[in-house]
Amino acid sequence: MRWISALALLLVTLQPVEGSDPIIAARVRAEFLHAWRAYEQYAWGHDELRPLAKTPRDWHGSESLLMTPVDALDTMLIMGLDAEAKKATELIVAKLSFDKDIEVKNFEITIRILGGLLSAYQMTHDERLLKLADDLGARLLPVFDSPTGMPYMYVNLKTGKTRGAKSNPAEIGTLILEFGTLAKLTGKPVYYDKAKNALVQMYKRRSKLGLVGEEIDVETGKWVSPQSHVGGGIDSYYEYLLKCARLFGDKDCQSMWETSVRAMNRHLADQAPSGFWYAQVDMNTGRRTASEFGALHAFLPAVLAMGGDLKRAQKLQDSCFKMWMLAGIEPEVLDYRKMTIVHAGYQLRPEIVESAYYLWRDTKDPRYLEQGRAFFDALVKYCRTENGYTILKSVVTKEQGDLQHSFFLAETLKYLYLMFAPERDLGVFNTEAHPLR
Numbered sequence: 080m081r082w083i084s085a086l087a088l089l090l091v092t093l094q095p096v097e098g099s100d101p102i103i104a105a106r107v108r109a110e111f112l113h114a115w116r117a118y119e120q121y122a123w124g125h126d127e128l129r130p131l132a133k134t135p136r137d138w139h140g141s142e143s144l145l146m147t148p149v150d151a152l153d154t155m156l157i158m159g160l161d162a163e164a165k166k167a168t169e170l171i172v173a174k175l176s177f178d179k180d181i182e183v184k185n186f187e188i189t190i191r192i193l194g195g196l197l198s199a200y201q202m203t204h205d206e207r208l209l210k211l212a213d214d215l216g217a218r219l220l221p222v223f224d225s226p227t228g229m230p231y232m233y234v235n236l237k238t239g240k241t242r243g244a245k246s247n248p249a250e251i252g253t254l255i256l257e258f259g260t261l262a263k264l265t266g267k268p269v270y271y272d273k274a275k276n277a278l279v280q281m282y283k284r285r286s287k288l289g290l291v292g293e294e295i296d297v298e299t300g301k302w303v304s305p306q307s308h309v310g311g312g313i314d315s316y317y318e319y320l321l322k323c324a325r326l327f328g329d330k331d332c333q334s335m336w337e338t339s340v341r342a343m344n345r346h347l348a349d350q351a352p353s354g355f356w357y358a359q360v361d362m363n364t365g366r367r368t369a370s371e372f373g374a375l376h377a378f379l380p381a382v383l384a385m386g387g388d389l390k391r392a393q394k395l396q397d398s399c400f401k402m403w404m405l406a407g408i409e410p411e412v413l414d415y416r417k418m419t420i421v422h423a424g425y426q427l428r429p430e431i432v433e434s435a436y437y438l439w440r441d442t443k444d445p446r447y448l449e450q451g452r453a454f455f456d457a458l459v460k461y462c463r464t465e466n467g468y469t470i471l472k473s474v475v476t477k478e479q480g481d482l483q484h485s486f487f488l489a490e491t492l493k494y495l496y497l498m499f500a501p502e503r504d505l506g507v508f509n510t511e512a513h514p515l516r
């Protein structure tokens with residue numbers, strides 16, 4: 080049977096795709112299929128695939144929320160993989176149920192499942208997807224019932240019981256694109272209002288310097304950690320201030336974004352000998368506490384570019400690329416003052432690719448296509464397995480771990496494909512790369 084799959088791969092590879100580099104676009108599409116076929120074969124109906132063990136991985140015990148099919152569906156539609164998209168849709172409609180006695184993380188379920196359902200609905204007009212999204216949105220709503228209106232971290236989908244008062248700006252402020260879109264599509268303003276209030280409540284608690292910290296109690300509204308940075312736990316809060324303004328024309332979001340990006344550039348930006356970076360500082364004093372930057376921070380060039388600051392976006396992307404090239408593939412965290420790797424894993428993350436995609440779109444500077452080719456070559460070289468793609472335990476030794484995250488199909492491969500395929504306007508991407516209109 081091997082020659083049949085080799086032939087299928089060849090045919091996919093040879094399909095013409097007009098764009099900045101049709102050959103690479105076709106190769107990315109073929110690699111997407113390689114990842115998807117492995118999921119189909121070894122993890123069908125489950126959340127994610129462990130490609131080395133060839134076993135499924137579910138997030139909530141034995142219950143699946145079909146993380147990979149929902150996350151990957153709009154990528155299939157964008158790549159023109161119609162048969163695969165149809166099969167994934169039928170699985171979702173037949174099997175996806177939120178009437179489950181499980182506690183989910185509001186942020187992850189919102190950006191992956193709600194975002195994925197909404198974007199696929201907007202692309203296909205399949206009402207069944209909107210119905211699922213509305214059901215999910217209603218089950219997530221209890222998270223906002225805290226004394227401040229900022230959401231709890233977890234909610235039980237069946238009982239509505241919430242947990243996790245200690246949260247962070249990213250989990251509190253990365254909801255408005257999905258809940259806002261759901262409000263517009265269902266005519267239920269409550270979704271928009273609750274998510275917008277959470278964002279505003281978060282913003283109101285910024286320090287005198289205009290910065291937010293890393294951890295906050297949603298019941299008391301008091302900061303638990305004053306560490307400020309643009310990495311995990313804070314990153315997409317900034318992203319959604321700007322994207323909320325873009326998607327909904329919301330003037331409050333525009334003004335919150337402007338104040339926040341000014342503070343970020345003033346107190347976090349760091350011109351070091353190794354390049355231009357964003358540091359860790361105390362949100363109240365502005366004192367630098369660390370000089371760490373990593374795979375998650377690499378979303379920022381994209382957002383700066385979208386905000387119109389191409390100068391900083393380009394300088395920062397040059398630094399990000401240096402980070403990638405240090406070991407030939409991107410470490411999770413780097414100390415940019417020492418230029419040493421702090422956390423050596425690579426989780427198949429998309430952020431650096433996303434930034435190259437935006438900068439290519441906005442500048443047409445060929446250096447971003449070169450970066451894209453380097454990303455793709457390294458992924459194929461180090462993360463490809465016989466059955467899909469996997470994370471690395473260490474970018475230094477290149478030892479592989481065993482997980483194909485759903486965001487690899489939702490984001491990493493989508494942004495790579497879009498960079499090399501014909502340009503088109505898809506709308507505003509949520510933080511999981513689900514385009515919304």
Ligand code: DMJ
Nearest residue numbers: 315428429430486510511
């Ligand atoms: C994704 O789930 C999203 O991009 C999120 O904003 C950050 N973490 C992963 C990818 O790294």
